[in-house]
Amino acid sequence: MKETSLRAILPDHELVRMYEQMVLCREFEESCAEQYTKGHITGFLHLYSGQEAVAVGSTHALHKDDYILSAYREHAQAIVRGAEPRRVMAELFGKATGICKGKGGSMHLFAPELAFMGGYAIVGGQFPIAVGLAFASKFRKEGRIAACFFGDGAVNQGTFHESLNWARLWELPVLFVCENNAYGIGTSVERSSALADIHKRTCGYDIPSVRVDGMDVMAVHAAVKWGAEWVREQNRPYLIEALTYRFRGHSMADPGKYRSAAEVELWKARDPLPAFAIRLIEEGIVTQAELGAIKQESIAIVQEAVTFAEESPWPEDGSVWEDIYA
């Protein structure tokens, strides 16, 4: 079967933008790893490398004011939505110029002006919050949906089941997107879920769902585009399971002994970045030289972000007491 031409789906500039963002996210995450090794980034650090197709494909399929919520591997989600890389990096450095003034760190990015409603670090914590945002949107007749991203591990939390039931019962516009990267830290889906086909879990709640190749940015885009519009029109939840893979460990502290090098290599061979680049070149949307320029531009943005973070001031001591109460 012949693949649909990319140009039939999106204009050139948006396709290029999507690729740029995938590269930017990859460069950003790899730079984070370096800064962590240098001790500039501390605490927990969960990197997104390998999963870029999910954030980029999804975000471009959503309306700009649709809510996005995610877990703690969310740098890319925030950046693709429009958060400035320098302010995200500054947050990771714990600086006053960070997107959350250095109070949240890697796991708690937040940008309400972009409808990016947070990174949450208790597995499954974001489900009911997404349902509540969808309720508010429906109540206020805003027409925005809540796109709730989560990992495969989160589907065994009570909040997943409570929230699916609730969203369907109250007929709320929530798009659940499972980024199934095959492991909850070191425990595989097969070793944690009685039903490893996560998308089938919605049967008990009368919620339709689909599984999609999460390494293919256009497949993700198509699924989210269809799903988001269905959710918006029907005022009902929908679930997408994107099969993806993280190239790095769960966090920087993870030596990754639970998976074989061969398995990692197999997935790296399906890296969403070169796969998308090849299609862009094949269709004459970019040239090889332009791809190189995109990479150089991303490296420059990330370097500038690191410099900004390094040079930014630490938070004032007095700020420790600020922001607790309105």
Place this chain on the structure above:
Amino acid sequence: MPEMTYRDALNLALKEEMRRDPSIVVWGEDVALYEGSFKVSRGLLAEFGEERVLDTPISENTIIGVAVGAAMGGLRPVAELMTVNFALLAMDQIIDHMTKIRYMFGGQVNLPMVIRAPGGGGSQLAAQHSQSLETYFMHAPGMRVAYPATPADAKGLLKTAIRDNNPVMFLEHELLYNSKGEVPDDPESLVPFGKCDVKRSGTDITIVAYARMTILALQAAEELAKENISCEVVDLRTLAPLDAETFVASVKKTGRAVVVEECWKTCGLGGEIATRIYDGCFDSLRAPVRRVSGLDVPMPYSRKLEKLCIPQVADIVAVVKETMAAKY
């Protein structure tokens, strides 16, 4: 001022606020059609309709989490937990999310929401339905905790809670629902947070209490007055913020203090209050601060045993007399 029950005062507060502000929504288990387990939400569905008054599944953690999201999305949800005991199922959303979100996101969002939760012991409901968990909430920075003793305070504090831009844990005592008192009918009459109420003036000793314990403290004070012991009863009204200024000023005047708490004694409210008194007016004290507390046991069912576990008027009277008699 009209006289009404604590229950009706809460009900009136909800109605007045919902009439004033269309962004207020109410949900919880059996709050709409059934009108609430304790009938605090009586008439809300009829007046405000099913868009604003909603029954939920029995999913406590999600009841709170959906309220967090709705508050983030511009509404003012009032979520009812059928009893405070079930808050333990929702502690992840209450503590990990509701109280943290504003801070960890750098103050970029407010969560104007209220959790209403009836609680307290004394109805022979045994270990899982008789808890006094107030300290669990006041321990966590990021939320307000109110716990009224009288119908007037119930109405005024709930209205303040609903108008506050912070999350509020609003505790209600199950044994007070039928208690009566005068309640201001002015819809703009509010009771501020962080202000104790001196419910009885006295000169010999200060009794610091809250919620139902305030009522018992007032009864004890009445008995003690017959023996010429003049008690000042300070009702905390809100546990967070805690108005130490008022009770410390009272103890400075009387020189003695007893704290009455329904919760377990260990790591209880009384320990905190006593420390604030020691910090604030050690030099004025003429006796150590004493606590009258719930016993450190899971609540037994038998009413004979249950009575032992909850502070009684006689216990307060006894500890006040001991404190008065203490020679230092």
